[in-house]
Amino acid sequence: xxxxxxxxxxxxxxxxxxxxxxxxxxxxxxxxxxxxxxxxxxxxxxxxxxxxxxxxxxxxxxxxxxxxxxxxxxxxxxxxxxxxxxxxxxxxxxxxxxxxxxxxxxxxxxxxxxxxxxxxxxxxxxxxxxxxxxxxxxxxxxxxxxxxxxxxxxxxxxxxxxxxxxxxxxxxxxxxxxxxxxxxxxxxxxxxxxxxxxxxxxxxxxxxxxxxxxxxxxxxxxxxxxxxxxxxxxxxxxxxxxxxxxxxxxxxxxxxxxxxxxxxxxxxxxxxxxxxxxxxxxxxxxxxxxxxxxxxxxxxxxxxxxxxxxxxxxxxxxxxxxxxxxxxxxxxxxxxxxxxxxxxxxxxxxxxxxxxxxxxxxxxxxxxxxxxxxxxxxxxxxxxxxxxxxxxxxxxxxxxxxxxxxxxxxxxxxxxxxxxxxxxxxxxxxxxxxxxxxxxxxxxxxxxxxxxxxxxxxxxxxxxxxxxxxxxxxxxxxxxxxxxxxxxxxxxxxxxxxxxxxxxxxxxxxxxxxxxxxxxxxxxxxxxxxxxxxxxxxxxxxxxxxxxxxxxxxxxxxxxxxxxxxxxxxxxxxxxxxxxxxxxxxxxxxxxxxxxxxxxxxxxxxxxxxxxx
Amino acid sequence: xxxxxxxxxxxxxxxxxxxxxxxxxxxxxxxxxxxxxxxxxxxxxxxxxxxxxxxxxxxxxxxxxxxxxxxxxxxxxxxxxxxxxxxxxxxxxxxxxxxxxxxxxxxxxxxxxxxxxxxxxxxxxxxxxxxxxxxxxxxxxxxxxxxxxxxxxxxxxxxxxxxxxxxxxxxxxxxxxxxxxxxxxxxxxxxxxxxxxxxxxxxxxxxxxxxxxxxxxxxxxxxxxxxxxxxxxxxxxxxxxxxxxxxxxxxxxxxxxxxxxxxxxxxxxxxxxxxxxxxxxxxxxxxxxxxxxx
Numbered sequence: 001x002x003x004x005x006x007x008x009x010x011x012x013x014x015x016x017x018x019x020x021x022x023x024x025x026x027x028x029x030x031x032x033x034x035x036x037x038x039x040x041x042x043x044x045x046x047x048x049x050x051x052x053x054x055x056x057x058x059x060x061x062x063x064x065x066x067x068x069x070x071x072x073x074x075x076x077x078x079x080x081x082x083x084x085x086x087x088x089x090x091x092x093x094x095x096x097x098x099x100x101x102x103x104x105x106x107x108x109x110x111x112x113x114x115x116x117x118x119x120x121x122x123x124x125x126x127x128x129x130x131x132x133x134x135x136x137x138x139x140x141x142x143x144x145x146x147x148x149x150x151x152x153x154x155x156x157x158x159x160x161x162x163x164x165x166x167x168x169x170x171x172x173x174x175x176x177x178x179x180x181x182x183x184x185x186x187x188x189x190x191x192x193x194x195x196x197x198x199x200x201x202x203x204x205x206x207x208x209x210x211x212x213x214x215x216x217x218x219x220x221x222x223x224x225x226x227x228x229x230x231x232x233x234x235x236x237x238x239x240x241x242x243x244x245x246x247x248x249x250x251x252x253x254x255x256x257x258x259x260x261x262x263x264x265x266x267x268x269x270x271x272x273x274x275x276x277x278x279x280x281x282x283x284x285x286x287x288x289x290x291x292x293x294x295x296x297x298x299x300x301x302x303x304x305x306x307x308x309x310x311x312x313x314x315x316x317x318x319x320x321x322x323x324x325x326x327x328x329x330x331x332x333x334x335x336x337x338x339x340x341x342x343x344x345x346x347x348x349x350x351x352x353x354x355x356x357x358x359x360x361x362x363x364x365x366x367x368x369x370x371x372x373x374x375x376x377x378x379x380x381x382x383x384x385x386x387x388x389x390x391x392x393x394x395x396x397x398x399x400x401x402x403x404x405x406x407x408x409x410x411x412x413x414x415x416x417x418x419x420x421x422x423x424x425x426x427x428x429x430x431x432x433x434x435x436x437x438x439x440x441x442x443x444x445x446x447x448x449x450x451x452x453x454x455x456x457x458x459x460x461x462x463x464x465x466x467x468x469x470x471x472x473x474x475x476x477x478x479x480x481x482x483x484x485x486x487x488x489x490x491x492x493x494x495x496x497x498x499x500x501x502x503x504x505x506x507x508x509x510x511x512x513x514x515x516x517x518x519x520x521x522x523x524x525x526x527x528x529x530x531x532x533x534x535x536x537x538x539x540x541x542x543x544x545x546x547x548x549x550x551x552x553x554x555x556x557x558x559x560x561x562x563x564x565x566x567x568x569x570x571x572x573x574x575x576x577x578x579x580x581x582x583x584x585x586x587x588x589x590x591x592x593x594x595x596x597x598x599x600x601x602x603x604x605x606x607x608x609x610x611x612x613x
Numbered sequence: 614x615x616x617x618x619x620x621x622x623x624x625x626x627x628x629x630x631x632x633x634x635x636x637x638x639x640x641x642x643x644x645x646x647x648x649x650x651x652x653x654x655x656x657x658x659x660x661x662x663x664x665x666x667x668x669x670x671x672x673x674x675x676x677x678x679x680x681x682x683x684x685x686x687x688x689x690x691x692x693x694x695x696x697x698x699x700x701x702x703x704x705x706x707x708x709x710x711x712x713x714x715x716x717x718x719x720x721x722x723x724x725x726x727x728x729x730x731x732x733x734x735x736x737x738x739x740x741x742x743x744x745x746x747x748x749x750x751x752x753x754x755x756x757x758x759x760x761x762x763x764x765x766x767x768x769x770x771x772x773x774x775x776x777x778x779x780x781x782x783x784x785x786x787x788x789x790x791x792x793x794x795x796x797x798x799x800x801x802x803x804x805x806x807x808x809x810x811x812x813x814x815x816x817x818x819x820x821x822x823x824x825x826x827x828x829x830x831x832x833x834x835x836x837x838x839x840x841x842x843x844x845x846x847x848x849x850x851x852x853x854x855x856x857x858x859x860x861x862x863x864x865x866x867x868x869x870x871x872x873x874x875x876x877x878x879x880x881x882x883x884x885x886x887x888x889x890x891x892x893x894x895x896x897x898x899x900x901x902x903x904x905x906x907x
Contacts, residue, residue, distance in 0.1 A: 036771070038816045039719075039727040053795075088794045095798065097785025097848065099805060099812045106799030130726055131812060138784035178764060208722040241698050244724045328725060328743050331698065481710040525715030527680050530765040533714040 001458070004030040004146070006401045007172055007187040008194060009153045009215055012040035013129070013390030014369025014397075015194030016136040018358075021398030022192075023143045029402075031145060032174050032185055034152040034210065034535070037137045041196055041208040042390065045129025046247035046321065047113060048121035049093075049391075050384035051086040054110070057118040059083040063601070066385060069115045069280055070349075070378025071562035071572065072608040073228065073580070076601035077410040078374035081356045081396075086388040089395065090122050098135040100124050101318065111252045111318070113383045115280040115613065119252075121384040126247045126321040132387060148185075150177040152535050153214065154468075156191065156222045157184065157461040158362060159452060164223030164584065165414040169365035170454030173465045177535065180528030182466050184458040190364045190401035193219060193352060194394060197370040198546040200539075202345035202495075203488035206238050206245040215371045217542035219352045220549065224360045225414065225582045225593075227373040228350035229546070230553030231563050233381055234497050236284035238344030240302045244329045246322055246341055248383040251277040253318055255307040257288070258338065259296040265303070272613040279613035282380045282563040285343035289497050292342070304338035343497055347386060349377040349563065350553070353413055353582065357406050358397025361414025366397040374411070375580065378597075379562020411598065419582070422592045424552055427505045428512040431589025432545075433519055472537060477522030480537040487514045487540075487547055495551050500567035504555040511548050518544060545585075552590055553581045574608050668692040670752040671704050673716065677765045680715075686763075688754075689713070695746065701755060702730055702741035705767075718767035725883060728815030731822070732767055733759055738819035738881040758822035774818045777835050781842040781862055788852030804849045811844035811891060813884040820878035820888055832867040836878035836888040839863055843891040846898065857902055864899040872896075 006022040008015045011033035022029045031037070052062045062083040067074055094100060094108060101109040101123055113121040124131040140147070151174040158169045171186040195215030199207025220226050236257075237246040251257075257277050259265045266272050271287035272279030279287075288303050297303060307315060307322075312335055315323065326334045351373035358366040358374075369390045376389055400406050424430065451457075490510035494503035518541065525533040559573040560566055579594040599606045671691050677683035691708040693699075702720055709716040719729040723742045730741035733756040735749050746753065761769035791798060820836040821827050827835045834842075845851055846859040863869050869892050878888040 035721060035727075035729075036775070039721050039729050041722060041727070043726045043815075044722050044724060053797075091795055091797055095787075095790050097787070097845070097850065099808060099848075102800050102802050102805045104802065106801055108797055125809075127726075127813070130815070134812070134814075135785070141779055142782075142784040142786070208727065210721045242723065325724065329698075479710075479714050481714070485710075523714070525680075525717075527677050527715065527765065529677055529679055530717050530768050531715075532717050 001184040001186055002030070002148070003186040003188065004028045005187070005189045006192065006398070007032060007185050008192045008398070009033070009172060010040070010194035010196060010369070010371075011035065011037035011147065011149070012042035012194060012196055012369060013132055013136060013387060014394035015192070016133070016140050017391045017394030018192045018194055018368055018398035018401070019145045020136070020139055020143055021395040022402035023145050025399055025402035025404045027189065027402035029145045030148060030185070032148045032151045032153055032172060034150065034177070034214070036149040037140065037147060038134060040133060041211055043130045043133040044206070044208065044245065045132070045387055046126045046245060047249045047252070048111065048123030048128045048384045049086070049090055049132070049387040050113065050116065050120050050382070051090040051122050051388060052083065052118070052120055053087050053090065053108070053122065054120070057120050059087070061117050062086070062120060064606070065115055065117050066376065066382060067606045068609070068611055069380055069382040071380055071611055072574070072578065072599065072606065073231070073375070073378030073561060073597055075375050075411055075598040076606055077598060078356045078376045080601050082376050082385070082388060082392050085392040089388065089391040093132060093135055093391065096135050096139050098124065099131050111249065112278060113248055113252050114275070114278045114284070115382045116384070121252065123249065126249050126319045128387065148174070151175065152177055153218070154182070154465045154538065155461055156218050156365065157454070157458040158222040158365070159457055165361045165416060167223055168363040168454075169222070171458045173458070173461050175469070175535070177530055180531065182462060182469065184462045186454060186458055187364065189403060190366055192358065192366040192368060192397045192401055193371055194367070194369045195371045197348040197351070198543065198550075199345050199348070201488065201491050201543045201547040201550065203485070203492045204238070204243045205345035206235055206243050207345065212539035212542050213371070213546045214539065214542050215367065216352055217545045219360065219365065219367065220545060220583070220585050222362060222365070223585060224362055224365065225353045225584045226350060226549050227353040227375060227580050227582055228378070228553065229348070229549040229583065230557055230581060231349035231377075231379050232345060232495070232550060233281055233347040233349060233563050234285045234343040235346035236281055236288055236343050237305055237341040238346070239326070239330045240340050240342050242329045243344045244325055245344070245346065246305060246325065246339060247319070248281070250305060250307050250319060250322055253307070253314065254310055255305050257284070258304045258306060259291045260298045261296055263296070265291050265296070275613035280380055281383060283613055285497050286565065288343055298340065302340045302342040305341045306338035307334055308336065308338070345492070347381055349373070349375070349379065349381050355409035355411040355413050356396070357400045357409050358393055359400060359409065359413065361416070366401055368393040368397040379564060415593070417595060419593050419595045422556065422594060424590065424592045425555065426508055426552065428509050429589075430508070430548060430552065433515055469534065472521070472523045472534060473526060475522045477520040478517065479524065480518070480521045480540040483514050483517050483521060484540045484543060487511065487543060491547050491550070495554055498565055498567065499554055501555065504551055507551045508548070508555070511544065511551060515544050549583050549590060552583060552592065556592055557581055578608070667695045669695045669699070669704060669746050671708065672752045672754045673705070673708070673767070674756040675766050676763050690752065699746045700742055701732065701734055701739070701744045701746060701749075701753065704746055704753070705741060705755065717765050726815060728817035731758055731817040731819040731883070733757065733822070738823045740817060740819070740883040743883055758818055760822050760828045761818070771818060773831070774816070774821055774835075774837070777821070777838040778816065778841060780834060781838050782859070783841045783845070785845060785848070785851065786855055787850055788854050798850045800848075800850055808844050808847050810886050811840050811847070813886055814840055815884060817883060819881045819883060823877040823881045825875060825877065826871050826873060830867060830871060833871045834863065834868050836892065839869055839895060840886060840888050840891050843895055846895065860895070860899050860902050863895055869896050869899060
């Protein structure tokens with residue numbers, strides 16, 4: 001067993017920032033990550049980091065844009081925390097040597113991005129995430145934080161009280177990929193989940209194959225609510241054949257979208273008469289698919305993104321990486337021809353419910369970054385708002401877990417504040433088949449003899465995980481990849497940009513079937529050494545739980561808000577739906593409830609307005 | 614240039630010298646042996662694919678220190694249905710998901726930024742996700758990176774690479790910072806341009822694997838680490854004092870002077886970083902700074 005004050009799970013932007021912050025508070029910190037830190041998917045972020053750095057800009061404007069972008073489903077305390085802290089966190093990165101693009105006067109460059117009232121997207125070419133990830137890893141090396149890389153976290157060691165709000169997280173159980181050793185990691189102060197999003201629940205995604213939502217699934221099964229899972233961002237410009245992302249920076253610099261008839265449809269078909277290509281991502285994605293569905297797509301599949309008119313010099317200066325991506329992954333030279341693009345799953349706005357200090361309702365358990373939902377992004381994330389979220393909330397979670405004093409959070413977690421329970425209208429039984437229906441199924445571990453100290457609970461969790469692995473290795477059955485692939489196809493078909501009741505119900509049936517089939521999966525590689533077959537099989541279980549949560553949320557929310565569009569209710573219904581969709585894992589199946597959105601900021605209340613661009 | 618499996622394992626005859634397998638493992642092995650139907654199904658699928666016209670023939674290095682039949686390195690052949698734009702990584706994933714789930718390789722982002730999937734493809738270091746099958750002659754031979762210990766199949770031990778990267782103190786460490794948490798350091802566009810290529814490194818290890826010097830001198834910092842040092846030494850924001858310290862690190866016995874400008878690192882770098890030029894430039898900087906102190 002290993003023991004530290006703070007255990008950070010995941011080593012992307014949020015995890016690295018959390019670890020550095022906790023270390024600076026004097027805590028003994030370790031990172032446990034299934035990938036080496038520099039392999040994390042933060043590195044694939046391209047566009048930039050929103051921060052109100054300049055005199056003509058203000059954090060208040062950034063907050064207003066973010067709230068509007070969220071379609072009034074973000075919580076004001078979280079949004080204001082993000083926007084107030086982003087400038088100093090961006091300058092912190094600059095002080096750590098990050099290679100930002102520069103202006104003639106030597107200051108960091110900023111560019112326009114969708115949904116922003118000021119060009120406040122601070123960037124490093126079209127490889128901002130890569131620069132951010134490596135800069136932070138460098139500082140991590142400097143700080144001497146211990147990294148257990150290629151240790152795949154299997155579960156959280158959480159006590160088994162009846163109410164999740166009474167539970168405590170004592171550590172994690174992880175699997176050493178190289179040796180097959182299963183070991184407990186005791187966290188004296190806290191565990192911070194920074195495990196990224198569940199993009200692999202879909203088959204056309206900009207996300208890495210490692211983005212399997214492990215932390216979300218573990219927290220969910222330990223009783224922590226998942227919030228607003230139905231809000232999935234489909235990025236309007238991904239390459240059709242691979243899902244590789246083409247940065248919003250292309251449109252920020254002046255790139256234009258054309259349909260098969262050569263029309264600049266964002267304007268000519270009235271999707272966004274003011275902002276055109278730079279409308280919010282959800283608006284542009286729906287516009288593109290509408291063009292395709294109405295027969296104006298190219299090869300009935302995609303539209304064109306043209307940046308040729310920007311000229312070679314500007315493209316090389318600010319978007320060079322895009323040329324490489326288009327060439328390597330689509331065989332297109334962006335300097336001489338337009339690039340084919342279509343919407344692709346990109347980001348999960350929802351996630352593990354936290355407050356603005358990164359705390360969940362389970363004591364000692366934190367979450368930050370894409371896996372968390374504070375909620376900053378509400379129903380739709382603005383481009384350039386993911387990276388500041390990593391550094392602002394990663395830092396806060398790290399500090400808090402290390403025992404630093406932060407202001408008391410205004411957001412409540414778990415069923416501590418106002419909430420309402422609801423029924424799920426599912427055509428099939430939800431949850432895990434044959435669930436044992438006790439606290440163990442909820443994620444809580446029961447130690448032998450009923451001991452409730454942290455060490456015993458961790459030991460019991462280790463024993464349970466070892467048994468699970470032995471079982472997967474020993475039995476006979478089907479390969480998980482069939483189950484995963486069918487799940488991904490169903491999600492992309494039915495839980496995409498446009499959603500309707502029948503389709504969502506079909507998806508739930510498919511998920512039910514996939515869950516049933518998953519009962520008979522087996523791992524055919526018998527090896528203890530680097531058994532990726534085993535680990536991917538475990539990841540597929542996580543994807544099943546999260547795909548179900550996304551779809552249940554999408555079925556429940558009968559309105560159109562942000563990235564969530566419903567055929568049956570094509571408008572935003574503020575009277576009924578200014579509330580967060582909450583799902584709790586209860587006796588092995590999801591329980592649906594709602595909690596109100598907080599629109600009251602520090603100085604003002606954000607009144608919902610019609611969202612047009 | 615050959616692929617290395619860990620030495621102690623190479624000499625052993627598999628069954629005897631291994632410590633006795635656990636009961637669980639024996640049971641597992643037995644269960645696997647009995648699982649003929651699944652294996653036959655896979656074989657059938659593979660045969661079918663072979664018969665189809667548009668397939669690519671790949672030969673993949675296999676090795677597992679603890680699985681019988683894989684302790685001696687061997688090549689397995691797969692015939693993968695070809696689709697336009699298919700990469701080496703796509704082919705490996707297809708082979709794993711349809712023919713042999715135990716086929717093991719690192720991969721994550723699929724877009725040449727995470728640096729996980731550098732392999733030795735038809736005799737040259739390449740990123741699997743960035744290499745089109747259509748540009749390769751068949752059979753496509755896919756091996757782990759040479760000059761690194763093989764953990765299993767295409768997975769190599771990266772620890773030595775990481776140690777060398779860490780050895781150059783790879784973190785920004787300026788002589789002084791502006792006052793105030795909202796005050797940025799200024800950097801000219803020219804200076805940012807100068808370090809830009811060096812910051813593109815994705816730590817894939819292709820350069821180190823291609824380098825003859827690194828192969829013969831285990832302590833040589835290697836192209837990636839020296840490039841990382843370049844990234845900081847040339848950044849005007851760090852200041853002169855720190856730059857001199859950095860130059861001391863890279864001009865040590867196993868530093869820049871080992872490079873014999875064979876350009877193999879530059880040739881294989883998937884991010885087109887002019888590694889050899891950067892090493893040469895640091896040699897010149899080191900000479901200049903030594904002259905200054907004489």
